[in-house]
Amino acid sequence: MEETMIIAKEEGKRERLEHGPEEPVIRIRGLYKCFKDHQVLNGVDLEVKKGENLVVLGKSGSGKSVLIKCLVGLIYPDAGDLEVFGRRITELNEEELNEMRKKVGFLFQNAALYDSMSVRENLAFPLRQLKKDMPRAKKEALIEEVLDDVGLSDAIDQMPSKLSGGQAKRIGLARTLILRPEIMLYDEPTTGLDTGTSHEISDLIIRMRKKYNISSILITHDMPCARLTSDRIVMLKEGVVVAEGTYKELEGSDDEWVKSFFY
Amino acid sequence: MQQSLNPIRRAKMRVTQKRSELKQFLYEAGNLVAFAGQTFREIFRRPFEWRETLYQCYQVGYKSTFLIGLTGFIMGLVLTIQTRPSLAKFGAVSMIPGMISVSVVREIGPVITAIICCGNIGSRMGAELGSMKVSEQIDAMEVSAINPHRYLVVTRVLATTLMIPLLAIYADGIAFCGAYVAMNIHDSTTFRHFMVAAMTHLEFLDIVPALVKTVLFGWVIGLIGCYKGYHARRGTESVGIAANSAVVTASLAVFVIDMLAAQITDLL
Ligand SMILES: Nc1ncnc2c1ncn2[C@@H]1O[C@H](COP(=O)(O)OP(=O)(O)OP(=O)(O)O)[C@@H](O)[C@H]1O
Ligand SMILES: [Mg+2]
Numbered sequence: 106m107e108e109t110m111i112i113a114k115e116e117g118k119r120e121r122l123e124h125g126p127e128e129p130v131i132r133i134r135g136l137y138k139c140f141k142d143h144q145v146l147n148g149v150d151l152e153v154k155k156g157e158n159l160v161v162l163g164k165s166g167s168g169k170s171v172l173i174k175c176l177v178g179l180i181y182p183d184a185g186d187l188e189v190f191g192r193r194i195t196e197l198n199e200e201e202l203n204e205m206r207k208k209v210g211f212l213f214q215n216a217a218l219y220d221s222m223s224v225r226e227n228l229a230f231p232l233r234q235l236k237k238d239m240p241r242a243k244k245e246a247l248i249e250e251v252l253d254d255v256g257l258s259d260a261i262d263q264m265p266s267k268l269s270g271g272q273a274k275r276i277g278l279a280r281t282l283i284l285r286p287e288i289m290l291y292d293e294p295t296t297g298l299d300t301g302t303s304h305e306i307s308d309l310i311i312r313m314r315k316k317y318n319i320s321s322i323l324i325t326h327d328m329p330c331a332r333l334t335s336d337r338i339v340m341l342k343e344g345v346v347v348a349e350g351t352y353k354e355l356e357g358s359d360d361e362w363v364k365s366f367f368y
Numbered sequence: 369m370q371q372s373l374n375p376i377r378r379a380k381m382r383v384t385q386k387r388s389e390l391k392q393f394l395y396e397a398g399n400l401v402a403f404a405g406q407t408f409r410e411i412f413r414r415p416f417e418w419r420e421t422l423y424q425c426y427q428v429g430y431k432s433t434f435l436i437g438l439t440g441f442i443m444g445l446v447l448t449i450q451t452r453p454s455l456a457k458f459g460a461v462s463m464i465p466g467m468i469s470v471s472v473v474r475e476i477g478p479v480i481t482a483i484i485c486c487g488n489i490g491s492r493m494g495a496e497l498g499s500m501k502v503s504e505q506i507d508a509m510e511v512s513a514i515n516p517h518r519y520l521v522v523t524r525v526l527a528t529t530l531m532i533p534l535l536a537i538y539a540d541g542i543a544f545c546g547a548y549v550a551m552n553i554h555d556s557t558t559f560r561h562f563m564v565a566a567m568t569h570l571e572f573l574d575i576v577p578a579l580v581k582t583v584l585f586g587w588v589i590g591l592i593g594c595y596k597g598y599h600a601r602r603g604t605e606s607v608g609i610a611a612n613s614a615v616v617t618a619s620l621a622v623f624v625i626d627m628l629a630a631q632i633t634d635l636l
Contacts, residue, residue, distance in 0.1 A: 113527070174507075177511045178396065179507050179511060181511060203513040204513075204514040205511075206512065207512075207513045211508070211511040211512075213504045213508060214504075214505070215503060215504065217503060217504040217505050217508040218504070218505075219500075219505050219508070220499075220505070221496075230512065230514075231512045234512075234514045235511075235512070235513060235514070235614055237415075241593075279513070280512075284512065
């Protein structure tokens with residue numbers, strides 16, 4: 106299974122190369138964020154090119170979640186330039202910000218399913234709110250399609266409280282994929298899952314990226330997931346990017362701190 | 369450490385502490401006003417969430433009918449039983465229906481309904497939105513370009529604003545029934561006679577201000593419940609804090625509004 110995944114990834118890369126020069130869809134310059142007297146982000150710079158999957162590694166509490174929350178305007182940064190699709194998000198008004206958000210999918214660390222709604226309603230809710238003129242049958246078909254994508258078609262009528270952590274993550278993923286985002290921000294999609302499920306999710310991420318040509322930032326502590334899904338990795342320490350490269354390059358790094366992630 | 373400070377320093381510290389508490393209070397009050405303003409603005413923005421509003425109305429109305437009915441009945445009953453001896457002394461037993469109707473419609477019905485709703489609905493909204501906040505469900509709505517304020521807050525506040533006046537009217541009605549039952553312990557009156565006696569004492573100035581008051585009660589209960597939940601901090605214990613402080617703040621607000629309303633109707 107692993108082999109096919111790697112092949113799938115290589116194919117994806119080749120396809121992207123054929124598209125010619127890749128323009129960045131996300132660009133972050135000098136991002137600072139401080140909570141009370143706790144400096145979390147201390148001048149982060151990074152870029153994500155179209156179709157690329159950037160993995161962010163860093164110790165727990167290093168501000169990885171804060172970083173991607175800044176990108177969708179959930180947290181307002183103290184300083185720094187954040188560009189998504191070439192537009193500075195701190196300068197967008199509410200309407201423009203919402204237009205941008207429709208193109209960005211966000212998978213929360215704890216899935217954040219609406220727990221008063223069943224799985225079906227969780228998936229139907231964003232469609233009902235955002236795609237008002239879509240016919241009902243089309244919505245139903247879409248719901249079934251994404252559930253099939255994440256391999257949970259039979260959970261359609263369950264309540265989120267009945268789902269396991271891994272199932273909830275996959276439904277969360279389905280809920281964001283149903284809106285066909287151009288950029289995906291994954292916050293620890295595989296944490297707390299067994300190796301098998303974790304592989305399945307990595308595989309799913311690769312497949313979805315190929316299927317819908319998604320650019321993404323993926324936060325993880327799970328090295329196999331990083332190895333399978335990453336085109337490039339950045340490492341965050343004390344609020345700054347300290348290392349950057351492909352999995353292979355970083356694995357062979359001399360830096361003790363960098364190496365500590367790989368073993 | 370505290371011991372070694374001289375009294376003046378200590379007094380100064382206490383003043384600073386009090387001042388920062390006051391600052392915190394003012395800050396909170398300002399936030400609440402801004403929240404109310406936003407809620408009011410969002411009411412008029414399209415599209416309106418009919419479905420969710422109706423669902424919330426159902427939740428607010430249906431979930432409290434039994435409790436409010438029972439309390440209303442007991443209130444009417446007890447009020448009658450307790451005022452009867454005093455009025456009987458003056459031979460004014462025939463005044464009981466009128467007295468009951470005025471006190472129930474003007475004060476007891478609205479306030480009892482509001483207080484029960486604070487405990488029942490305000491706390492539920494605080495806890496519900498609080499846990500949605502803590503588990504990032506509100507953030508999830510926001511990042512998928514759905515306005516959580518319009519979907520969650522406006523619908524709930526409208527539901528309480530519409531339903532609490534109705535519940536208060538219902539409580540008044542049931543309280544009359546309780547009073548009628550209590551009347552019949554010692555005397556015997558027909559229900560018709562009792563109601564006619566009760567209604568003849570009610571004036572326009574008893575009914576309308578009471579109704580306006582309940583609308584305000586509904587508005588603040590929904591608003592404070594949602595505000596507390598929406599602004600819950602991180603961590604699970606803040607859900608409990610949100611629910612608790614929703615009840616406390618909303619009850620307090622109900623009494624303050626009640627007092628102001630009494631002053632204003634007095635001037636009319
Ligand atoms: N809304 C907030 N208010 C105050 N502090 C916050 C907030 N969000 C995050 N923090 C703080 O910022 C720091 C970084 O948090 P963040 O959630 O980004 O860590 P992380 O790198 O995602 O860690 P993990 O891998 O455990 O998820 C933490 O110390 C946290 O307490
Ligand atoms: Mg995190």
